[in-house]
Amino acid sequence: MAPTKAPDSSRxxxxxxxxxxxxxxxxxTEVGYRRxxxxxxxxxxxxGKQTIYRWWPSKAAVLMDAFLDLAGRAAEDAGAGSGGTGEPAPGxxxxxxxxxxxxxxxxxxxxELNDPALEAPTRALTAEGIxxxxxxxxFVHKLLDPQLALYVTRLRAAQEAGDVRADVDPRIALELLIGPLMHRWLLRTLPLTHAYADEIVDYAVGGLAPRA
Structure with missing residues (x-):
């Protein structure tokens, strides 16, 4: 009789x-963060409830971990879709x-901000982080900073190519792009659309371009 295989606790x-x-x-997503x-x-x-408390100290920590996992899976899917390698998109x-x-x-x-699966946890973590x-x-260190670093890299490349003024601070410049988008998303007073995103870029890039 073959020996019984021990259960894989890690799995x-x-x-x-x-x-x-x-x-x-x-x-x-269904009932909101507070409920x-x-x-x-x-x-x-x-x-069991104790299983959760063994790994996380609070529901905010659970949600943070869950959201980071979701973001990681989304990046893997994007990489697989763009190159077939399963690696995250290069930026x-x-x-x-x-x-x-x-x-x-x-x-x-x-x-992403309009995606119901991402919107509720993003709003919850943003509000709770305040x-x-x-x-x-x-939230900033694990999620936002790696994304913002991609903008810095691209803007610095644009500076080297002469498309952005040399005296522009890329870290401040990226806020001209992200800030208005997040402001409209947080207030929910006006729709968040592709057309609005295009306008933000046109306004920002026009201000960043070298002066005659």
């Missing part, structure tokens, strides 16, 4: 973590046309 833990991540994201609870996440994931394209490259990326950002300094710093 079981991975399945539990993924179930908890999915449950947290689903609940935040989402550890108990609700545990029930939805089919795990902002550099076709030599700065405005066109930035419009492409900002349009994709608009689509009152929870530690969570806010983690």
């Amino acid at each position: 079981r833990s991975d399945r539990s973590r993924r179930a908890i991540h999915d449950a947290a994201l689903a609940l935040v 989402t609870t550890i108990e609700g996440i545990a029930a939805r994931a089919g795990v 902002i394209p550099d076709t030599g046309d700065l405005a066109a490259d930035l419009k492409l990326v900002l349009r994709a950002t608009v689509d 009152v929870d300094a530690k969570l806010g710093a983690e």
